[in-house]
Amino acid sequence: MTREQADAQDAPAGADAFAEVRRRLARVRCVLFDFDGPICRLFPDGASRPVADELRDLVDASGAGHLLGAAERADTDPHLVLRAVHRARCAEGRPGSSSLARLLRVLEERVTAGGLAAAERAAAHPQWHTPSVDALIRTLADRGVRMAVVTDNSPLAAEAHLGRRGLLEYFATAQGRHPDDPGLMKPDPDVLVRALDAVGVAPEDAVMIGDTDADVRAAARAGVPFVGYGRDARTVRALRRARADLVVTSYPPLADGAWDR
Known part of the structure; x- marks a missing residue:
């Protein structure tokens, strides 16, 4: 077991957190995924x-x-x-x-x-895939939930990655760093607002899954409920310091498809 895996096991997410996230996902029309972390480890x-x-x-x-x-x-x-x-x-x-x-x-x-x-x-490297994110994406799609990427990286990178993994078809849009104004990167809510406009969903009908303080603040400023993804104890602590009210450390309890609206 790697140190990161041990940290992730030790980081307390709690059954209550998973249950509340499942309830939250069951109510939404759209999930906004940050890219680096919640979908893959882009620069490990x-x-x-x-x-x-x-x-x-x-x-x-x-x-x-x-x-x-x-x-x-x-x-x-x-x-x-x-x-x-x-x-x-x-x-x-x-x-x-x-x-x-x-x-x-x-x-x-x-x-x-x-x-x-x-x-x-x-x-091309499975060890850099966020575990079970493929299953979560397909479960959400099966339930009619629309999805978008909201990232400070280029949207071209997100599209290339998702395309290689056979997941791009599940995403309504990939919104990324504004090429003419890097000042609009998170915690500015610009990328979330663009994604919501592209999908045609109100902020309260969406959830963002992110893994940084900037993600927490961008979601709050956009009025989008937030779920933190912490792959290790350090990330969980940072999300909680940023006042993320819900943090999970893995996707399988969300990806099994056995939850009701």
Whole structure:
């Protein structure tokens, strides 16, 4: 047993949490899935660092390295680099033809390419599939529940991954990072609002399944009930600190299809 599996077993979800999530899912018309975590491990064990390093190199080569602070220099998340350049672009108040605007477009292209490559790798490696998510997706579809992806990654990555796994047909839409405005990534509710509009469902008729503090806050701001997915004890603790009222550590109790509306 791996340390992560042991942590997940030790993390208390509770039968009551599963029962309440089942009741909540039985009432909704739509489930919004975050992608990285609730559906797959897109960048396991810091695998996003090469993408983040590439972005840092591009920023330095453009002469804008001073825009990156200690966090942007050290973190494995390339989105932090995107956000830093975007903030500077907004602060300069210049047209879209500025050097920072051009740099931001290049960075967006590289993050998208990195996400696509990661999605293909994750689809080809079963150990990076979130256990039983395929069964949960098919159970929801059988019950007439519509589904959407709401992710800070590119929607192309989500579509590629789901397509490789034979799951894309179950999703009404995949909404991702706004290519022209990375400032709208979660906890901004933009991606959830776009998904709800695409599906034609009111916030109160949906549930979001996510695994980060930003997911919790985005769902709250969009008015969408939230269910936390914690694959290990660390994620469960973070979700509870973010005041997620329902957290589950596995999908099988939700995917068996033996629950009633």
